[in-house]
Amino acid sequence: MKFVHRILAVTLFLxxxxxxxxxxxxxLANEPTAMDxxxxxxxxxxxxxxxxxxxxxxxxxxxxxxxxxAESWKTLDPNTWEIKLRRNVKFHDGSPFTADDVLFSxxxxxxxxxxxxxxxxxxxxxxxxxxxxxxxxxxxAAPYPLMPNxxxxxxxxxxxxxxxxxxxxxxSGKAAIGTGPYRFVEYTPGNRIVVQRFDQYWGPKPxxxxxxxxxxxxxxxxxxxxLAGDVDFIEEVPATDMERLKKDSKVTVAQVxxxxxxxxxxxxxxxxxxxxxxxxxxPIKNPLRDVRVRKAxxxxxxxxxxxxxxxxxxxxxxxxxxxxxxxxxSPKLKPVAYDPAGAKKLLAEAGVPNGFRLTIHSxxxxxxxxxxxxxxxxxxxxRNGIDTQVVTMTQGVFFRDASTGSPxxxxxxxxxxxxxxxxxxxxxxxxxxxxxxxxRDKGMGASNRGRFSNPQVDKLxxxxxxxxxxxxxxxxLAQATEVAIEDVGIIPLHYxxxxxxxxxxxxYKPRTDxxxxxxxxxxxx
Amino acid sequence: xxxxxxxxxxxxxxxxxxxxxxxxGVHLVGDPVHILISDEMTQAEIDAFIxxxxxxxxxxxxxFHFLGNALRGDLxxxxxxxxxxxxxxxxxxxxxxxxxxxxxILAVVVGIPFGVYAGLKPESPASRAIMAGSIxxxxxxxxxxxLMLIMVFAVMLGWLPSTGRGDFGTWDGIRHxxxxxxxxxxxxxxxxxxxxxxxxxxxALQDYVKFARAKxxxxxxxxxxxxxxxxxxxVVTVLGLELGGLIAFSVVTESVFAWPGMGKLLIxxxxxxxxxxxxxxxxxxxIMFVVINLVVDLLYSALDPRVRLKEAKA
Numbered sequence: 001m002k003f004v005h006r007i008l009a010v011t012l013f014l015x016x017x018x019x020x021x022x023x024x025x026x027x028l029a030n031e032p033t034a035m036d037x038x039x040x041x042x043x044x045x046x047x048x049x050x051x052x053x054x055x056x057x058x059x060x061x062x063x064x065x066x067x068x069x070a071e072s073w074k075t076l077d078p079n080t081w082e083i084k085l086r087r088n089v090k091f092h093d094g095s096p097f098t099a100d101d102v103l104f105s106x107x108x109x110x111x112x113x114x115x116x117x118x119x120x121x122x123x124x125x126x127x128x129x130x131x132x133x134x135x136x137x138x139x140x141a142a143p144y145p146l147m148p149n150x151x152x153x154x155x156x157x158x159x160x161x162x163x164x165x166x167x168x169x170x171x172s173g174k175a176a177i178g179t180g181p182y183r184f185v186e187y188t189p190g191n192r193i194v195v196q197r198f199d200q201y202w203g204p205k206p207x208x209x210x211x212x213x214x215x216x217x218x219x220x221x222x223x224x225x226x227l228a229g230d231v232d233f234i235e236e237v238p239a240t241d242m243e244r245l246k247k248d249s250k251v252t253v254a255q256v257x258x259x260x261x262x263x264x265x266x267x268x269x270x271x272x273x274x275x276x277x278x279x280x281x282x283p284i285k286n287p288l289r290d291v292r293v294r295k296a297x298x299x300x301x302x303x304x305x306x307x308x309x310x311x312x313x314x315x316x317x318x319x320x321x322x323x324x325x326x327x328x329x330s331p332k333l334k335p336v337a338y339d340p341a342g343a344k345k346l347l348a349e350a351g352v353p354n355g356f357r358l359t360i361h362s363x364x365x366x367x368x369x370x371x372x373x374x375x376x377x378x379x380x381x382x383r384n385g386i387d388t389q390v391v392t393m394t395q396g397v398f399f400r401d402a403s404t405g406s407p408x409x410x411x412x413x414x415x416x417x418x419x420x421x422x423x424x425x426x427x428x429x430x431x432x433x434x435x436x437x438x439x440r441d442k443g444m445g446a447s448n449r450g451r452f453s454n455p456q457v458d459k460l461x462x463x464x465x466x467x468x469x470x471x472x473x474x475x476x477l478a479q480a481t482e483v484a485i486e487d488v489g490i491i492p493l494h495y496x497x498x499x500x501x502x503x504x505x506x507x508y509k510p511r512t513d514x515x516x517x518x519x520x521x522x523x524x525x
Numbered sequence: 526x527x528x529x530x531x532x533x534x535x536x537x538x539x540x541x542x543x544x545x546x547x548x549x550g551v552h553l554v555g556d557p558v559h560i561l562i563s564d565e566m567t568q569a570e571i572d573a574f575i576x577x578x579x580x581x582x583x584x585x586x587x588x589f590h591f592l593g594n595a596l597r598g599d600l601x602x603x604x605x606x607x608x609x610x611x612x613x614x615x616x617x618x619x620x621x622x623x624x625x626x627x628x629x630i631l632a633v634v635v636g637i638p639f640g641v642y643a644g645l646k647p648e649s650p651a652s653r654a655i656m657a658g659s660i661x662x663x664x665x666x667x668x669x670x671x672l673m674l675i676m677v678f679a680v681m682l683g684w685l686p687s688t689g690r691g692d693f694g695t696w697d698g699i700r701h702x703x704x705x706x707x708x709x710x711x712x713x714x715x716x717x718x719x720x721x722x723x724x725x726x727x728x729a730l731q732d733y734v735k736f737a738r739a740k741x742x743x744x745x746x747x748x749x750x751x752x753x754x755x756x757x758x759x760v761v762t763v764l765g766l767e768l769g770g771l772i773a774f775s776v777v778t779e780s781v782f783a784w785p786g787m788g789k790l791l792i793x794x795x796x797x798x799x800x801x802x803x804x805x806x807x808x809x810x811x812i813m814f815v816v817i818n819l820v821v822d823l824l825y826s827a828l829d830p831r832v833r834l835k836e837a838k839a
Binding site for chain 2 (some may be wrong): 016033034039040041042103113114115116117118120121167168171188190191192214215218219220221222223225228229230351365394395396397398399400403421423429430433440443446447471
């Protein structure tokens with residue numbers, strides 16, 4: 001009997017051991033909404049589909065541009081880019097990858113039926129021509145330095161397999177044929193997504209034979225699934241569990257600063273701002289338009305306290321739009337130091353020595369601890385004379401009102417807490433959207449909910465966006481950031497930290513873009 | 526027959542009113558657009574998207590548009606998934622039905638024997654333990670019990686998987702089912718136990734039971750035939766209503782155990798203000814409740830001859 005038990009135990013061990021070495025089981029916090037790579041421009045979709053599909057230009061774990069399906073890219077003249085494609089790349093059905101597939105993908109991506117957020121923004125204004133099977137020219141009306149960044153957003157699909165295919169055809173797997181390291185196997189919404197290693201992949205052979213992704217949205221359940229050994233790897237470790245998991249000998253964690261900043265936007269454009277009042281409740285000329293008041297607000301905020309208490313250490317205090325190391329950040333800007341006395345002095349100089357009344361609006365279900373951060377900011381300002389009321393609401397209401405809630409379809413609030421993630425991984429993204437003067441037709445300042453406007457900043461941004469030379473563009477972006485932050489266009493609070501946790505022995509190169517990629521998961525043997 | 530037709534007409538009115546309330550309600554809560562779009566989109570593109578979804582039209586216009594399509598069996602496309610809302614719901618229905626029926630059976634199989642026993646021997650220590658347990662089953666919050674079950678049986682003991690669903694009918698599928706089904710059943714178990722106990726205590730004192738005993742019938746026959754049959758009417762009523770609740774609103778259990786059912790779809794859709802899915806879900810729920818109530822009414826007449834007599838007279 002004992003002998004039988006031993007045999008059973010050994011076989012079981014061998015079986016489990018073998019399965020564990022080949023299969024990776026991942027617990028996802030956010031589920032993709034489709035298997036169609038052009039349906040929804042959303043992080044969970046882009047992250048998961050990265051296993052099946054590839055882009056011309058890839059982004060490494062720090063969001064630097066790296067060759068993927070394109071071997072190289074360069075400008076022939078300021079308005080023309082030449083892209084050399086990789087040869088001997090095969091789709092999952094064995095057919096070869098050529099320029100026709102690229103042209104087909106760029107034609108389909110902006111025109112997907114029912115798409116909630118289209119990839120069209122990365123394609124408009126570009127004309128693609130095929131020179132030969134492995135060369136493409138892309139023309140733009142004006143010099144366009146962000147070409148590689150834009151190319152790093154569009155997944156390439158197979159013309160042969162995807163002609164006429166709609167989103168449901170991808171969800172069923174019929175059209176989900178890419179060149180990526182993994183093939184589509186199964187997609188059961190809410191339950192699991194399974195991919196299998198593609199043996200004819202052109203790049204380095206992935207470690208895992210098979211990967212199962214399971215959406216486990218509830219934070220404690222996701223952590224429990226890892227601790228129970230039901231999954232090997234989870235994303236988005238809740239801050240409350242981080243310290244405990246770090247001490248747990250069966251678990252390893254990985255973390256890195258993210259490309260998402262949490263910041264405050266202030267009303268720069270209305271003399272009578274709806275949520276700014278004098279101390280007695282009467283009307284007051286909007287003090288937020290005075291840069292000294294904006295500086296005073298920034299100095300009244302104890303960022304260290306927010307990072308350590310509210311964020312439980314899962315954030316890094318911010319002094320500009322992107323953390324150090326990203327393209328176009330300024331080496332000069334540091335987080336504003338906490339200085340309540342200095343802030344008082346500035347308020348006095350600005351003619352509001354006793355402060356005023358203010359309301360901060362914030363979503364309560366969009367960013368980690370968003371409502372708590374708003375409450376902390378409110379308390380810090382109130383302590384320094386600016387009586388701040390905190391109003392938090394669900395994101396559906398918040399973003400509608402923050403963008404178009406006023407009677408004339410403009411921003412409704414005076415002082416808001418928001419976040420911004422730079423999908424392109426460089427500073428022009430937040431500058432263009434948050435700090436450029438709002439211009440509906442040009443698409444500038446699309447999320448400039450404070451309507452900040454500074455001609456010098458606008459000029460620097462426009463110059464940068466027309467400068468193809470990387471070094472010069474980085475300098476212009478840094479300079480634009482410096483001017484905008486000096487003028488307190490926004491008040492940066494902190495950068496979020498992306499986290500993953502895995503069973504002991506596993507490793508992960510943490511990514512600034514929040515992507516959870518099986519190709520980055522390693523296991524020591 | 527007239528009764529059935531009247532019921533169906535009533536429920537149509539209910540569905541209509543409910544769809545209006547939900548439609549307006551979700552509209553008031555907020556705007557799905559800003560949850561769906563990517564940050565990088567410009568205001569012009571956002572406006573184009575709003576127009577495409579028809580959200581720029583007045584609510585009443587949107588509602589009549591919805592009604593027109595609904596009459597043709599089209600409940601609209603999900604804003605999030607871009608697929609028909611009905612399809613999304615039906616896709617996840619089997620998982621929820623599996624969970625709900627497992628919990629239902631568990632509640633009946635455990636609840637009725639416990640309740641009858643506690644009713645027959647109210648003073649015994651076992652009965653007291655059952656009643657104390659039922660109070661816990663009633664009052665402990667579902668999400669907490671769920672997490673505790675995961676902590677104990679998955680994380681600490683490692684006997685059962687913590688989350689997710691296996692393939693239906695396999696051993697793996699059953700192992701995945703045990704914890705969520707028990708978690709979902711706990712409240713109903715307590716409810717059934719208490720109902721059965723109260724019914725049994727009442728019935729045990731009735732003359733016909735005494736008479737049956739006096740006649741020298743075996744105790745098991747007295748309990749199984751004379752008592753059980755008579756306590757079933759309230760139990761069936763409540764269970765009927767509760768079954769609907771189990772199917773439609775097992776939201777908490779499905780979220781805690783990452784069970785890929787309709788409840789999780791509903792809560793995700795509410796969070797994302799995916800109105801077509803929310804409305805379609807509630808339409809289906811109302812229809813389901815109506816059907817269950819109809820079945821309960823029919824069961825009454827099977828269980829209680831007096832109901833049949835009354836109908837015959839009418």
